[in-house]
Amino acid sequence: MSAEALVARDLTKTYTLRGGITVPALRGVSLTIHPGERFALLGRNGAGKTTFLRIASTLLVPSSGTVEVFGHDAIGDPDSVRPLLAVVPQEGKPFFHLTPREQVYTYLCARGFSRATAKARTEEALEQMGLEEVADRLSVTLSGGQRQRTVVATVIATEAPLLFLDEPTIGMDPFARRGVWETFRRLTRRGSTILLTTHYLDEAENLAQRLAIVERGRVLVVGTSESLKQQVGGTFRVSVGGGSRIRPQLASFGNLVEDGEAVHVIVGPERVQEILALSVREGLAATVGPVTLEEAFLSVVGHSINEES
Amino acid sequence: MAGTVTASNAPGGALLPAFGLIGWRWISRNPAAAIAPILLPFIFLYFLRLISPPAYFPLEIVGAMLFTTQNIGNWVLGDSATWRIETRMQDLFVASPLNKVRYLFGIALSNLIPAAPALIVLAVLLELEYPVSPLGWAVLGSCILVLWILFSSIGIAISSRVRSQREIWPVGNLTFTFIGMLSPLYYPLTVLPPAWQAVSRFFPTTYAALLVQGTLGLPGAVPSDPYLDAGLLVALAVVGTAIALRLYRWRDGD
Amino acid sequence: MALARIRWAGTGEFTLTELRVQLHEGLAIVTSMVVQAVLLTFVVLLARSILPYALIGAVLYSVFMLGQRVQNEAAYIRIDHKLSDLYHASPLSAEGYFVGMSAGVLLAYLPPILVLAVVLELVAPLGAVATLVLIATAAALWLFTCSLGYVISTFFRDNRAIWPYASLITSAFGVLPPVLYPIRFLPGYWHPIAMLLPTSSAACLVEAAQGGLVALSAPTLALGAVALLVEAVGVFLFALYWARRSAQER
Numbered sequence: 001m002s003a004e005a006l007v008a009r010d011l012t013k014t015y016t017l018r019g020g021i022t023v024p025a026l027r028g029v030s031l032t033i034h035p036g037e038r039f040a041l042l043g044r045n046g047a048g049k050t051t052f053l054r055i056a057s058t059l060l061v062p063s064s065g066t067v068e069v070f071g072h073d074a075i076g077d078p079d080s081v082r083p084l085l086a087v088v089p090q091e092g093k094p095f096f097h098l099t100p101r102e103q104v105y106t107y108l109c110a111r112g113f114s115r116a117t118a119k120a121r122t123e124e125a126l127e128q129m130g131l132e133e134v135a136d137r138l139s140v141t142l143s144g145g146q147r148q149r150t151v152v153a154t155v156i157a158t159e160a161p162l163l164f165l166d167e168p169t170i171g172m173d174p175f176a177r178r179g180v181w182e183t184f185r186r187l188t189r190r191g192s193t194i195l196l197t198t199h200y201l202d203e204a205e206n207l208a209q210r211l212a213i214v215e216r217g218r219v220l221v222v223g224t225s226e227s228l229k230q231q232v233g234g235t236f237r238v239s240v241g242g243g244s245r246i247r248p249q250l251a252s253f254g255n256l257v258e259d260g261e262a263v264h265v266i267v268g269p270e271r272v273q274e275i276l277a278l279s280v281r282e283g284l285a286a287t288v289g290p291v292t293l294e295e296a297f298l299s300v301v302g303h304s305i306n307e308e309s
Numbered sequence: 310m311a312g313t314v315t316a317s318n319a320p321g322g323a324l325l326p327a328f329g330l331i332g333w334r335w336i337s338r339n340p341a342a343a344i345a346p347i348l349l350p351f352i353f354l355y356f357l358r359l360i361s362p363p364a365y366f367p368l369e370i371v372g373a374m375l376f377t378t379q380n381i382g383n384w385v386l387g388d389s390a391t392w393r394i395e396t397r398m399q400d401l402f403v404a405s406p407l408n409k410v411r412y413l414f415g416i417a418l419s420n421l422i423p424a425a426p427a428l429i430v431l432a433v434l435l436e437l438e439y440p441v442s443p444l445g446w447a448v449l450g451s452c453i454l455v456l457w458i459l460f461s462s463i464g465i466a467i468s469s470r471v472r473s474q475r476e477i478w479p480v481g482n483l484t485f486t487f488i489g490m491l492s493p494l495y496y497p498l499t500v501l502p503p504a505w506q507a508v509s510r511f512f513p514t515t516y517a518a519l520l521v522q523g524t525l526g527l528p529g530a531v532p533s534d535p536y537l538d539a540g541l542l543v544a545l546a547v548v549g550t551a552i553a554l555r556l557y558r559w560r561d562g563d
Numbered sequence: 564m565a566l567a568r569i570r571w572a573g574t575g576e577f578t579l580t581e582l583r584v585q586l587h588e589g590l591a592i593v594t595s596m597v598v599q600a601v602l603l604t605f606v607v608l609l610a611r612s613i614l615p616y617a618l619i620g621a622v623l624y625s626v627f628m629l630g631q632r633v634q635n636e637a638a639y640i641r642i643d644h645k646l647s648d649l650y651h652a653s654p655l656s657a658e659g660y661f662v663g664m665s666a667g668v669l670l671a672y673l674p675p676i677l678v679l680a681v682v683l684e685l686v687a688p689l690g691a692v693a694t695l696v697l698i699a700t701a702a703a704l705w706l707f708t709c710s711l712g713y714v715i716s717t718f719f720r721d722n723r724a725i726w727p728y729a730s731l732i733t734s735a736f737g738v739l740p741p742v743l744y745p746i747r748f749l750p751g752y753w754h755p756i757a758m759l760l761p762t763s764s765a766a767c768l769v770e771a772a773q774g775g776l777v778a779l780s781a782p783t784l785a786l787g788a789v790a791l792l793v794e795a796v797g798v799f800l801f802a803l804y805w806a807r808r809s810a811q812e813r
Contacts (some may be wrong), residue, residue, distance in 0.1 A: 054561065057404045061562030078560065079408060087404040089397035095331065096721040097338050102330065109327035110415065111405045118323070138338065140720045154401060164404070345727035352734045356602070359748045360610040391723055395643065474643060474722065478635070479591040482598070490601045500608045 004068070005162055005193035006033040006056060011065035013051050013217075025051040026062070027217035033195055033210075035070075035161075038188050040208035041197045042297060048217040049197040050090055050166055056195065057087045057164040069162060086158040090166040090197075092151040096140035100131050100150040103139065107154045125157035128183045130176060144171040152180060156187060163187065165196040169203060181207050205293045213297060215304045229291045232299040234267040237292065238275045241285040249278060257298045266291055266299065324411055325418055332419030346427045350377050357495055364528040365496065367439035371449065371521050372494035374431045377424055378453045379489055379514055382460030383481040384420040390468040390477050392416075409559040417461035428453065441525055448524040448535075452517040452542065459513060459546040460485070462553035469558035494518050497529035513549060516542035569803055573655030574663045581636070581667025588671075595632075596675050598733075599625055602743055613744055615687035615776065619697070620743035620766050622683055625676045626701045627737055627762050630708025631729045632668045637661075637716035638725050647810075657810035658803045665709035689773055696772035700765035703795035707761045710802030717809040736762045745770070746777060754779065758787035761794050 013026040026048045033039045041049040054060035056067050058078035067074040074081045094103045104125055108118035126135045129149040134142055139150060148171045155163060165184075169177040177200075184194055184207060198204055204211050205225045212222040221228060229235065233255045243250055243263030250256060253275055254267040265275055272288055279286035336343035350373040357369045393399040402412050435441060441449070463484070471480060491505075492514035498506055509515045520538040522530035585592070599621040606617040641647040650660050680697075683689065689697060711732075719725050736742075740763035741749060749757060757763040758779075764787030770776035771784050779787075 054400075057400075059400055059403055059560055061560060082404055083406040085404050087400055089400040092397040092400070093395065095392075095396065095398065096723070097335050098331065102334065106327040106330055107401060109323035110402065110407055112324070112407075115323055151401075158405075339724050339727065341727035341731060342724070345731045349730055349734055352738050356738050356743070357605065357609070359744055360606060360613060362609075365609075387723070387726065395722070474639065475588055476590065478726075479588070479594040483590070483594045486597045486601055490604055495605065496608055 003035065004032050005035045005037065005070060006031070006195065007066075007068045008032075008052070008056060009066045011052065011055060011067065012063045013048075013055060013060070014063050024217055026055070026065075029065070029214070029217070029219050031212060031219065031222070033193060035193050036188050036191055038184060038194045038196070038207055038209050040204040040211040041195065041214055042199075042201070042204055042211055043197075043214035044301060047214045049214050051217075052214070053087075053164050053166050053195065053197055057085055058082055059087065059089075084160060085162040085164060086155045086160040087164040088152055088155045088166055088168050091170075092148075094139040094147055094150040094154070096138065098139055099136045100126060100139060100142075100146075100153065101135040103150055104154045104157050108157055111158060121157040121159070125153040128156065128179075128186075129153040130179055145173060145176055148172060149176065149180070156183060159187065159190070159192060161192060163192055163194045165194060167197055167199065169198070169200065177203065201293045201297060213300050215301050220300050220304050225293050225296070228296040228300070229293065232266050232291065232296045234271075235291055236267055236269055236272055237289050237295055238265045238267060238272055238279075239263075239287045239289070240265065240275070240279050243279070243284060243286075246278065246282055246284070250275070255299050257295050257302065264295055266295055324407070324415055328415030328419045329422065331415075332422035335419070336423045342423055343426065346377065346423050347430055350374075350427055350431060353495075361496070367435060367525075368497065368522055368527045368529050369495050370431055370435045370438060371525065371527065372496075372518065374428055374435070374449070374453065375456060375514060375517055375521070376489045376494050377427050377431070378456045379460045380485055381417065381420050381424050381457055382462075382464035383485040384423070385416050385461045385464035386468045386471075386481045386484075387477050388420060388468075389416050389465045390471045391474065393468065394471070394474055403560060409557060410554065412559075413462060413465050413554075413557070416465060417457065420461070421457060439525070439527065445521075445525045449521050452521055455542060455546045456514065456517055459549050459553075462550045462557070466553035466557040470556075488512060488514060491515075492518055497522075498531045511545075513542050513545040516545065569658050570656035571659050571662070573653075574659035574666070577650070577655055577659055577663030578666040578670070581664045582670050583667075585636075585667060585671030591632075592672055592675060595628065595672055596625065596679065598628075599679065602738070606743070610744075615683075615773075616745045616766070616770060617743045618679070618683040618687055619689075619769050619773075620737075622676060622679050622697065623701060623704060623762060623765050623769070624733075624737040624742055625672075625679055626704045627708045628733055629665075629668055629672055629705060630710075630712035631733050632672065632712070633665050633709045634712030634716045634729055635722075635725065636664060636668060637713050638719055638722055641716070642720065642722050651810040657807040660810070661713050661802060661806035665705070665713065668709070669705060689769070693769055693772040693774075697769045700768050700791060703791050704761055704765050706795040706799045707791075710798040714798075714802050714805050717805065736760060742766045746779065754783055755786060758783055759790045761791050764788070764791045 008029060008031045011026050011029040015023040015025055017023060029052055041052065043049045051060065055062045056074065058074050058081055062075060069081045070084055072080040094100065101122060104122040105118050108121055109115065113121065126132055129152060131146065131149055131153060134146055139147055142150065152168050169180050172180065181203065188194055208225065210222065210224055213220045221231065240250060240263050242261050244258065244261050247263060250263050250265050253265050253271050257264040257266065267275065276286050354369055354373050358366055361369070389399065467480060467484060471477060491509050492512045493501060493509060494514060498509070498519065501509060516538045519531060519533045520535055520542060523533055523535050523538065603617055603621055606614055651657060715728065716725070740757050740760045742762045746754060746757055746767055758767060767777055767779060767787055768784065771779060
């Protein structure tokens with residue numbers, strides 16, 4: 001039996017729409033996730049993140065390829081795998097006529113937990129998600145962030161060995177998100193493995209031990225956030241306001257990430273002074289900071305887009 | 310502990326009570342969800358009472374009970390489609406030790422609960438209008454059980470093919486109201502034109518109606534072989550349920 | 564609220580928008596006659612002699628069902644899509660939004676209603692006066708039902724919770740009162756009450772205009788006509804007010 005939490009090999013998925021139009025959502029994706037790891041999938045809208053997550057969590061049949069979850073065949077024998085996983089779907093909502101407490105409790109009971117265990121885990125999950133004060137309010141009366149936390153609470157209460165979280169903190173305020181991150185860290189310390197998709201790059205940077213960037217159904221790069229930042233050609237980001245008018249000169253220093261009129265140049269420490277001097281000569285404002293995951297992401301995906309076109 | 314890579318939750322547990330709680334909460338917190346299933350059969354019974362021979366009334370009450378049971382399939386269709394499309398809650402159940410048959414029973418039970426008061430009130434009305442023997446109640450109860458399973462299966466199978474919330478109402482209307490109309494639930498079989506009678510013989514509700522009408526000796530009941538009716542009801546129900554479960558798409562792309 | 568202050572900006576455009584949306588739901592349009600078909604089948608099988616009444620009633624019941632469509636549509640757009648926010652925070656007036664939605668639904672569902680009207684004409688042809696009364700009462704009923712449906716839709720936060728109310732309302736207004744059956748089936752003391760309901764008063768007015776179908780006194784008929792008019796206009800005006808008020812959450 002494989003020691004890995006998830007092994008996906010050459011996954012492809014093509015959707016066929018009305019009129020025979022085909023949309024290739026995944027084009028040969030291979031990924032390995034280690035037990036106890038927090039792994040994030042990043043990508044633009046429509047990149048294939050959710051499609052991958054749904055296939056891996058037995059919610060969707062792929063066109064081809066294999067997925068193993070703790071050594072079990074998730075595609076051919078999904079029933080063998082389902083006791084080992086739980087999923088927070090994208091844009092999920094709790095049952096409106098139930099309270100968060102009832103939502104979590106009934107789900108745990110349906111999964112086969114004894115009532116005593118379900119009750120205990122429900123209370124723990126509600127506390128971890130900061131829902132104690134609204135635990136007995138109908139979900140229809142909760143805010144969007146509270147509803148999302150209810151769905152997350154429902155799933156983390158299972159403490160399944162493998163958790164799939166599709167944009168789990170969408171709609172949550174920064175405090176709530178940090179609380180949820182801590183809960184996810186606690187879960188992996190206790191042995192769960194987490195695969196999440198997110199558009200929040202700070203979330204990926206803070207939470208994920210490894211991540212992959214997906215674009216147009218392919219994995220562009222896999223690594224830690226530090227290794228990804230190093231790949232983009234430097235550890236510093238010099239942001240030049242209005243730098244688009246000296247773009248050719250800036251391009252000679254290193255990779256560029258453009259943001260409207262501003263241009264961010266990714267360079268090593270040895271070239272920072274040169275760019276600052278150039279900016280001053282041109283009468284432009286410039287700031288210096290460490291490369292963030294966002295620049296790495298924009299750079300990697302931007303290159304991919306350029307290559308495809 | 311979650312780190313142990315074995316099933317952290319074995320099949321079993323409190324599945325039916327969990328779904329029962331979901332169904333109970335639905336009607337306890339939505340008065341109309343409790344009242345509508347009770348009132349609607351009576352509104353139609355009232356209409357039929359006005360336009361049809363009075364002797365048919367007990368038959369119409371039984372028909373209302375069978376139609377209410379069949380209509381649970383419509384509610385199952387609505388619920389399971391909503392859970393899949395709008396709330397995405399079905400994903401949580403698919404990615405769990407629960408299998409589709411147990412999920413079906415859960416949803417079917419959660420929708421039987423709102424229908425139960427209507428069935429009970431109709432049963433009381435039937436007893437007042439036309440006292441029923443213990444055998445009659447057993448046959449009626451069995452038919453209700455069979456139709457509940459069959460039409461819940463049909464409802465959930467259809468729901469897995471519905472693509473948006475908007476499709477729920479017309480698809481449900483077409484399927485369940487249409488089947489109800491084709492079967493002699495509210496009138497004797499002989500009232501139908503011969504061609505229609507032949508078509509109605511393909512529906513399990515027809516045999517349920519004939520069986521109950523015959524066993525209870527209701528005015529208007531058509532003479533028929535109860536064992537044949539029972540056998541055909543069960544056979545059609547088994548086949549229908551099997552087909553429905555086969556067509557039920559538990560996982561996208563299946 | 565003075566009539567002059569009602570704003571109609573964007574009504575036409577939103578009517579077309581809603582029509583376009585509804586025409587994508589072909590199955591819903593086609594199956595909108597299923598309940599009527601069932602009830603007419605009961606009549607044909609069990610009480611053929613009242614078929615003319617049932618057909619007149621079925622046409623009016625179909626118009627009444629439009630309110631349920633508006634109710635579901637308004638709730639769906641607001642709760643599921645949250646698109647009502649886009650339209651309310653725009654030059655489109657709230658009144659235009661409500662009326663446009665109602666008109667769009669009417670246009671989309673008119674074909675099956677007309678088919679039913681043709682069936683009526685083939686089975687139990689109406690005279691010219693009765694036809695005019697049918698059109699007028701159907702129009703009043705449309706005003707009433709769409710207004711009621713739209714107002715009710717604003718009270719719900721969950722689509723699923725609406726369905727039982729929709730069933731109850733259409734059955735309570737359409738099946739219970741003498742819409743699909745002659746009013747003479749009810750005891751005399753129920754007649755004035757039946758004439759206060761817009762659906763049954765519309766049906767009785769058409770039957771009276773046909774001559775020979777119903778024998779109601781002139782005061783009773785007048786009661787029905789006035790009630791229908793007052794209810795239609797009153798609920799419509801309230802709906803206009805409510806549309807504007809509910810466009811902004813409080």
